[in-house]
Amino acid sequence: GQQLNQSPQSMFIQEGEDVSMNCTSSSIFNTWLWYKQDPGEGPVLLIALYKAGELTSNGRLTAQFGITRKDSFLNISASIPSDVGIYFCAGRERGSNYKLTFGKGTLLTVNP
Amino acid sequence: NAGVMQNPRHLVRRRGQEARLRCSPMKGHSHVYWYRQLPEEGLKFMVYLQKENIIDESGMPKERFSAEFPKEGPSILRIQQVVRGDSAAYFCASSAGTEETQYFGPGTRLLVL
Numbered sequence: 001g002q003q004l005n006q007s008p009q010s011m012f013i014q015e016g017e018d019v020s021m022n023c024t025s026s027s028i029f030n031t032w033l034w035y036k037q038d039p040g041e042g043p044v045l046l047i048a049l050y051k052a053g054e055l056t057s058n059g060r061l062t063a064q065f066g067i068t069r070k071d072s073f074l075n076i077s078a079s080i081p082s083d084v085g086i087y088f089c090a091g092r093e094r095g096s097n098y099k100l101t102f103g104k105g106t107l108l109t110v111n112p
Numbered sequence: 113n114a115g116v117m118q119n120p121r122h123l124v125r126r127r128g129q130e131a132r133l134r135c136s137p138m139k140g141h142s143h144v145y146w147y148r149q150l151p152e153e154g155l156k157f158m159v160y161l162q163k164e165n166i167i168d169e170s171g172m173p174k175e176r177f178s179a180e181f182p183k184e185g186p187s188i189l190r191i192q193q194v195v196r197g198d199s200a201a202y203f204c205a206s207s208a209g210t211e212e213t214q215y216f217g218p219g220t221r222l223l224v225l
Contacts, residue, residue: 004154104152
């Protein structure tokens with residue numbers, strides 16, 4: 001089945017730095033979503049994107065829906081220790097209105 | 113307003129036993145989805161249910177796995193005769209409608225010895 005390629009797999013950054021991660025697919029997606037998962041918990045939705053080219057912010061987080069509809073990125077500015085966790089991209093392929101496909105995640109570590 | 117609830121949070125089974133995972137959707141949600149997450153992997157879709165109906169079970173193994181969402185009570189994911197490869201985190205999500213935002217529960221971590 002469809003898989004999303006998410007990179008990088010992991011990042012180690014200093015508190016205060018900005019970070020960027022991205023996701024690509026081989027097919028067109030109608031919706032891109034970014035989730036954060038803390039250890040032992042379920043994914044929590046951070047940002048949802050519904051239109052090609054859309055740029056959406058949620059506090060220090062900014063995400064964009066790629067023009068080709070085959071990619072998305074997430075930026076976190078001025079990172080803080082509580083940003084630590086695994087970030088997943090997910091999306092709905094064209095033709096699917098409910099099934100989410102997830103990337104493998106980016107493990108973010110923030111050194112205080 | 114309680115979120116999606118799953119229990120148990122952790123479940124240990126020996127090979128050959130049955131595992132029953134329960135999911136109570138958010139209040140007002142009638143759409144339930146089950147996903148499986150293997151270690152260091154993303155979540156993989158298993159099944160989509162609405163009250164008393166299985167809409168899409170294309171991601172669920174044909175044998176030993178079943179799911180239900182009865183008119184009353186939680187959704188149940190049942191795994192019969194568990195094997196070591198079934199060890200994973202199983203997440204339930206719910207939504208108010210088919211294309212609406214899916215909200216995830218905390219998951220059930222299944223360990224098969």
